[in-house]
Amino acid sequence: MLELLKIIHLAALMAGAATGIGNGLLMSRIMASNGPPPDMVRGFMKTMGKSGLIAMVALWLSGIGMAFVAHDGLMLGSMFYLKVAGASLALICVVMNGRLAGAAEAAGVPPPLEKMKHLANLTWIGVITAVVFGVVRFS
Numbered sequence: 158m159l160e161l162l163k164i165i166h167l168a169a170l171m172a173g174a175a176t177g178i179g180n181g182l183l184m185s186r187i188m189a190s191n192g193p194p195p196d197m198v199r200g201f202m203k204t205m206g207k208s209g210l211i212a213m214v215a216l217w218l219s220g221i222g223m224a225f226v227a228h229d230g231l232m233l234g235s236m237f238y239l240k241v242a243g244a245s246l247a248l249i250c251v252v253m254n255g256r257l258a259g260a261a262e263a264a265g266v267p268p269p270l271e272k273m274k275h276l277a278n279l280t281w282i283g284v285i286t287a288v289v290f291g292v293v294r295f296s
C-alpha cells in the first residue's frame with residue numbers, strides 16, 4: 158500500500174511540476190507579447206490549471222494516506238510541518254490562480270497575468286519547500 162501511495166505521490170509531483178512549468182512559460186511569453194492571449198492558448202492554460210489542481214489534490218490525498226499507513230498519523234515533527242506548510246502554500250496559490258482565471262473568464266476580460274505569475278512563483282517556493290523538507294524528514 159505504501160508503495161502504491163508513494164508512486165501516486167511522486168507521479169502527482171511530476172504532473173503538477175509539468176503543468177506549472179508549462180503554464181509559467183506561456184504566461185511569460187504572453188506578458189512579453191503585450192497582448193491578450195489567443196483563445197486557444199487561454200483554453201490550454203485553463204486545462205493546465207485544472208490538471209495542476211488535480212495533481213495537488215492527489216499529492217495531499219496520497220501524502221495523508223502515507224502518513225497514516227506508514228507513520229501512524231500526522232504528528233511527524235517540525236521537518237514534516239515545514240513540508241506541509243510548503244504544500245499548503247502551493248495549494249492555496251493554485252486555488253487562487255484558478256479563481257482569478259475563472260473570474261476573468263466570467264467577466265469577459267483578459268486574465269490578470271502579472272498577479273497570476275506572482276502566484277505561480279509562490280507555488281514553486283511552496284513545492285520546493287515541500288520537496289526539500291520531505292526528503293530531509295523521510296530519507
Ligand code: HEM
Pocket residue numbers: 163166170216217219220221223224227228241243244247283284285287288291292293295296
Ligand atoms: C506540494 C506538495 C508535496 C510535495 C512536493 C511532496 C513531495 C514529497 C517527496 C519528494 C517525498 C519523498 C521523500 C523521500 O522519500 O525522500 C514525499 C514523501 C512523503 N510525503 Fe509528500 N509532498 C507534498 C505534500 C504532502 C502532504 C500534503 C503530505 C501529508 C499531509 C505529505 C506526506 C508525505 C509523507 C508521509 C511522505 C513519506 C512517505 C514514506 O516514505 O514513508 N506530502 N513527499
